[in-house]
Amino acid sequence: MARSAKAVPWFLFAAGGTITAFVLPVMLFVTNLAPPVGLFSEAMSWETMYGFVGNWLVKLVLLGIIGFGLWHAAHRLRVCAHDFGIRADTVVAYIVYGVAGLATLATIWALLMI
Amino acid sequence: MSKRTIQLEVLRYRPEQDKEPFFQTYTVPCEEEWVVLDALNYVKDEIDRTLSFRWSCHMFVCGSCGYKIDGEPKLGCKAFLRDYGDNIRVEPLDNFPIERDLVVVIDDFVEKLQSVKPYIIAKEEKALAAGEYIQTPAQLKAFKQYSMCINCLLCYSACPQYGLTNQEFIGPAALALAHRYNMDSRDVGRSAREHVLAAHEGVWECSFVGACSVVCPKDVDPAGAIQQAKFTSAVDYLTSMVGIGGK
Numbered sequence: 008m009a010r011s012a013k014a015v016p017w018f019l020f021a022a023g024g025t026i027t028a029f030v031l032p033v034m035l036f037v038t039n040l041a042p043p044v045g046l047f048s049e050a051m052s053w054e055t056m057y058g059f060v061g062n063w064l065v066k067l068v069l070l071g072i073i074g075f076g077l078w079h080a081a082h083r084l085r086v087c088a089h090d091f092g093i094r095a096d097t098v099v100a101y102i103v104y105g106v107a108g109l110a111t112l113a114t115i116w117a118l119l120m121i
Numbered sequence: 122m123s124k125r126t127i128q129l130e131v132l133r134y135r136p137e138q139d140k141e142p143f144f145q146t147y148t149v150p151c152e153e154e155w156v157v158l159d160a161l162n163y164v165k166d167e168i169d170r171t172l173s174f175r176w177s178c179h180m181f182v183c184g185s186c187g188y189k190i191d192g193e194p195k196l197g198c199k200a201f202l203r204d205y206g207d208n209i210r211v212e213p214l215d216n217f218p219i220e221r222d223l224v225v226v227i228d229d230f231v232e233k234l235q236s237v238k239p240y241i242i243a244k245e246e247k248a249l250a251a252g253e254y255i256q257t258p259a260q261l262k263a264f265k266q267y268s269m270c271i272n273c274l275l276c277y278s279a280c281p282q283y284g285l286t287n288q289e290f291i292g293p294a295a296l297a298l299a300h301r302y303n304m305d306s307r308d309v310g311r312s313a314r315e316h317v318l319a320a321h322e323g324v325w326e327c328s329f330v331g332a333c334s335v336v337c338p339k340d341v342d343p344a345g346a347i348q349q350a351k352f353t354s355a356v357d358y359l360t361s362m363v364g365i366g367g368k
Contacts, residue, residue: 008316010319010320011319014351014359015355017325017355055133071232086329089285090281112128
């Protein structure tokens with residue numbers, strides 16, 4: 008039996024799963040839910056956040072959270088397609104990993120623009 | 122002991138006379154304390170001697186009496202009547218061809234089990250006189266849970282991947298047993314099993330649905346074993362890619 012190359016995306020999936028499980032709920036709360044109800048509104052102001060994200064370490068952390076999250080979602084969707092009986096695994100893999108790859112590049116570009 | 126009467130709906134199939142499987146209902150007077158296997162044995166002894174089903178120990182050790190009971194893979198000897206209504210449906214395990222009535226053909230599993238070399242491959246065979254292999258409690262704990270498997274095949278019946286891949290997937294019990302020997306400090310056979318484990322049909326076909334661990338009557342947790350094996354296989358893959366080892 009041939010060794011499967013699924014090991015590589017699985018590592019990204021596993022890393023992304025751990026990161027998103029721990030960090031994403033807090034990120035969503037801090038960036039999306041708290042400011043509209045008046046929490047952290049000063050810290051989350053455009054100027055403060057723009058300055059904060061300008062830091063290289065923050066850029067790297069954001070890329071980690073978003074990038075690994077994307078690869079986690081991509082692999083999860085591939086597995087979901089398989090569970091739903093869609094047997095065109097190679098096509099599904101190219102589509103989901105392609106989207107994750109492009110979105111990761113877009114994230115890098117967006118972060119470099121700041 | 123209180124008495125109770127149940128309707129036992131059993132899937133019958135005798136290849137020499139039945140075109141396709143059909144349900145036959147038996148009215149069985151039971152004791153409340155009985156398990157489904159007791160009711161099947163009552164049918165066999167008192168009502169219909171032609172009914173075929175596997176069983177042996179009646180104490181969830183042998184793993185022979187796996188059936189689908191009210192739609193769920195169960196051991197007949199561990200499914201107590203008190204947990205069911207008055208109509209109980211018993212079918213052969215899913216994902217295996219029916220040989221006769223509740224008896225399924227398990228050749229595919231036996232072949233897969235052999236392919237993972239489910240035995241200790243020692244570095245060098247010791248003579249009996251050389252004494253036992255010493256293992257610490259921590260070394261025992263690393264694999265003991267996975268060694269409780271009784272090959273009852275409930276996990277194969279519950280596993281959607283085994284069905285979806287037309288039985289190509291190596292499957293929960295065989296992979297968990299491969300992992301059990303890989304985790305044993307007395308064993309050096311990981312590289313001999315890796316070509317099966319690391320294949321697409323090996324651990325990577327598992328999408329971690331977890332049904333195997335839910336139905337396992339011995340709490341082996343095959344799904345957990347497979348996820349651990351995925352990690353070691355992934356490390357192997359990456360290390361062998363960059364040429365620093367790998368199995």
